[in-house]
Amino acid sequence: MVRTRFAPSPTGLLHIGGVRTALFNYLFAKQNQGSFILRLEDTDRERFVAEGVDQIVAGLDWVGLRPDEGFWITEGKPHSIDYIQSERHKSGIYQKYADQLIEKGLAYRSYISADGYEKYKDRSIKKGVPFIYRKTYEAEYHHKPRQTLYGDWPIRLDIEAVKGYFSEKKHPFLHERVDWDDEVRGAFSDDLSLMEDFIIIKSDGFPTYNFANVIDDHFMKISHIIRGDEFISSTGKHALLYEIFGWQSPKFVHLPVINGLDGKKLSKRTGDTDVLDYKEKGYLPEALVNFLALLGWNDGTEQEIFKHDELVQKFKLDQINTSPAVFDPKRLDWMNGYYIRSLSVEELYKRAADFWTAKAETATDSYKKRVLSLVQERLKFLAELATLTIFFFEAPSAATVRNFYKNPVDKQLIKNTPDLRHFLSATVEQLKDSDFSHADIQNRLNKLLKKLGTKPAILFPVIRIALTGSSVSPEIFGTIEVLGRNESLKRLDAALTALNQGA
């Protein structure tokens, strides 16, 4: 039975890297008809951010990674506290197993203060020796208030004792090293003499990550630990703990990091913002998911577009890459645009509901849908909708129109200086009797082209400026059609007036 977990710490927001990790856990679980579990690792009471919890939940919900079990299930269902470490801590489970280790002589309460520890560390560094804390230092360090209340001092694992323990058991390797396997990178072997007596219970009584992780993964029957590769270096500690407790270790899977375009760790500047920022900018969750799935994984073919179900079906652990990937926002934009283009207008209309300008509010649904179908192919993300469609809801100002005629951007309009007034009035004349269907507009404008003896590259920009107050817009016939008879003729006339006033 495959059981994976995503175990974020609410010390900040849910970022891109976290979503990718959650995604891979989710995909692997779903593919194997297993369970995807969401666990909250909130043992760091000092850096706890309450809003972080809601944001993580909202972020996962938005990208559609619904946990099967966890401190949050789905909307409407109650939260479960069984997956919140601070709540589990109340049951005394972590302390229980720490006490067990103390009884066996494999762990000890460490009476060295954080300051004292630092002193030892500095001393070692000066000597040029790696700093590896051992129980023997305890004797050297006579801290006065040795008999303090329970819980005031941290508990450390006694590595030397552990070595002895496994040595007595004639374990083939564990008295010297811990061996473990990574499903994507292969065998690892960590030298125990290089592992310090790490803390398993902090002085505030809470377990450390290294300890809580092992206890929880064991009791939650996690089969595969899929996490970022920053955890590779602490996995030896986890593997050792599993051996000590005599528990079967889950499989370890470490994912390559995601870097920014500058090759360094993702930062705010390079795209690692709150996932919900992507929602606000109008990225489609399925596009983000598709994009993220391809960061560190591919199915060996040239396919790049994978629908949700396809990802679930095709995802393979052994196809995960070992080298870091760079988050390229342009590629995301392309993929998002691709997904937007593949939406039906009806669906796009639903998705785009929050992205219209204020002026668009009064427009009818059908009008907005027609506008949408005109701009759909040029949207990279929904937040672009407002600026791309503003002229469909608001006539350009006389000054803007005048300025575009005075300082044209279009190449042909710079080279040639048509009689603007004549062109505009001829257009009005030509369109006056049109039924304003796309075909008829096209037909009439083509006739006009002949009549004026000019080229599309000259006439159309002239019309475009009058209609949109811009040198950029969707194709001209469609724009006129959607704008409709009244508005089109009105704007053409207004442009004429603007020109006369400017002269």
Added chain:
RNA sequence: GGCCCUAUCGUCUAGCGGUUAGGACACCAGGUUUUCAUCCUGGCAACCGGGGUUCGACUCCCCGUAGGGUCACCA
């Protein structure tokens, strides 16, 4: 610094001893009645370096080099 990981176009990547080193994004050029976009066509562009192993290495091994991770009472 110790331990560990990684290394194919600018980017995501295919390759798993013999290929004209493939695809996609980006970029450039041309085409689709005008712009931008879409779409189509074409182009530019890569095996970090040095040793081995081998008839033959992008592929395997070693050493460099570069980048990254980690050395917390953070996860």
